[in-house]
Amino acid sequence: MDEVLGAVSLLAQDQYGNYVVQHVLEQGRPHERSAIIQELAGNIVQMSQQKFASNVVEKCLTFGDPTERQLLVNEMLGTNDENEPLQAMMKDQFANYVVQKVLETCNDQQRELILSRIKVHLNALKKYTYGKHIVARVEKLVAAGERRIAAQTL
Numbered sequence: 001m002d003e004v005l006g007a008v009s010l011l012a013q014d015q016y017g018n019y020v021v022q023h024v025l026e027q028g029r030p031h032e033r034s035a036i037i038q039e040l041a042g043n044i045v046q047m048s049q050q051k052f053a054s055n056v057v058e059k060c061l062t063f064g065d066p067t068e069r070q071l072l073v074n075e076m077l078g079t080n081d082e083n084e085p086l087q088a089m090m091k092d093q094f095a096n097y098v099v100q101k102v103l104e105t106c107n108d109q110q111r112e113l114i115l116s117r118i119k120v121h122l123n124a125l126k127k128y129t130y131g132k133h134i135v136a137r138v139e140k141l142v143a144a145g146e147r148r149i150a151a152q153t154l
Contacts, residue, residue: 001024001028001032004020004021004024005032005035005036005039008021008035008036008039008040009039009040009043009047012040012047012052012053012056013047013050013052013053014052015051015052017052018052018053018055018056021036021056021059022055022056022059024036025056025059025060025062025063025064026059026063030065033063033064033068034064034065034068036056036060037060037064037068037071037072040056040057040060041071041072041075042075044057044072044075044076044098045075045076045085045088045089045095048076048089048092048094048095048098049088049089049092049094049095050094051094054094054095054097054098057072057098057101058097058098058101060072061098061101061102061105061106062101062105066107069105069106069110070110072102073102073106073110073114076089076098076099076102077113077114077117086099086114086117086118087121090118090121090125090128090130090131090134091125091128091130091131092130093129093130096130096131096133096134097133099114099118099134100133100134100137102114103115103137103138103141111141115138115141115142118134118138119138122135122138
């Protein structure tokens with residue numbers, strides 16, 4: 001396990017090694033999961049844009065605890081309102097799936113913030129092959145949210 005944790009970044013990007021990291025995220029102990037997420041933090045956007053590592057990032061979002069998920073979401077949102085990391089991810093052939101996974105795994109407060117950041121770019125995203133996946137997911141979430149609000153008011 002020490003060898004695996006010592007080579008997380010390399011393994012995550014490898015066509016076979018990524019499965020080892022995913023397995024530890026799914027089946028490993030909490031401290032091992034945290035070690036992997038801490039190791040990948042800071043490179044989430046770049047990792048999300050790679051074929052094999054993007055699957056590992058999705059598993060980090062699925063199996064990380066709420067604090068770890070927040071760390072990853074913050075990195076994707078960037079340090080200001082420019083949305084640059086998120087924008088790049090939404091248009092990317094692999095990272096767009098990570099953005100979809102974020103919308104699926106985050107809490108309601110995070111989802112609202114992310115959706116508000118995405119909505120600004122919806123028209124532009126429609127022009128990109130992979131952006132269309134995000135547009136479809138957002139429209140689905142908005143419709144589901146409107147149904148939920150309607151149900152609550154009845």
